[in-house]
Amino acid sequence: MKRSEINRLIEDALLFFDEMNFKLPPWGTWSPEQWKKRGNSCEEVVMNQLGWDLTDFGSEDFNSIGLLLFTLRNGNPQRDRKPYAEKIMIVQEGQVTPMHFHWSKMEDIINRGGGNLMIQLYPSDREGGYATNSFQVNMDGLVRVLNPGDWVRLRPGESITLTRGLYHQFEGERENGKVLVGEVSAVNDDHTDNRFYEPAGRFPDIEEDEPPRYLLVGDYENYIDHSWE
Secondary structure (H helix, E strand, O other): EEHHHHHHHHHHHHHHHHHOOOOOOOOOOOOHHHHHHHHHHHHHHHHOOEEEEEEEEOOOOOOOOOOOEEEEEEOOOOOOOOOEEEEEEEEOOOOOOEEEEOOOEEEEEEEEEEEEEEEEEEEEEEOEEEOOOOOEEEEEOEEEOOOOOEEEEOOOEEEEOOOOOOEEEEEEEEOOOEEEEEEEEEEOOOOOOOOEOOOOOOOOOOEEEOOOOOOOOHHHHHOOOOOOO
């Protein structure tokens, strides 16, 4: 992805957050220069991978296959005792997050507002393929029985619990607008905990065609003082 595209997408995200009256922590809008001045006080942000995260999953077509996230809080088993994480995400109409499950993380996905979120679900077998049995999910505390490949629709205010090993793919329902999606989960580790059904790149290769206006979690190493290490 080009840095200019990433800059534009984050600017658009900030406008959507404002429209939805969702507020980021103060450092969510810091410039690289502000990070350089304050970075030595931001150990938890850096080490627990908080902040902007944007990917096209290696598709080179973010609008079709991609996701924009902001990690608000996250634990780190090597450093602290925080057992939970929280993210806010923006999913565009028809924009797919590819089919995957988590080896360790259990999560609730919540439609916080905007359009409808469509989620397709499959149970997994021991080899990491699709299982053929029916299965149960909890949606806002109510049990629902599904068959492999079924879709569920989350309208604003609705949520679903995704257990370990449950394949899920989601997208914004067309002609309903962008979706503000929340995630509340166990500690998140996108480097080791994702199992994609088909190979996908989790973090983008970036073409630096212009300077960053905001930092992604992958930029911290190059911009922030790590003097605490």
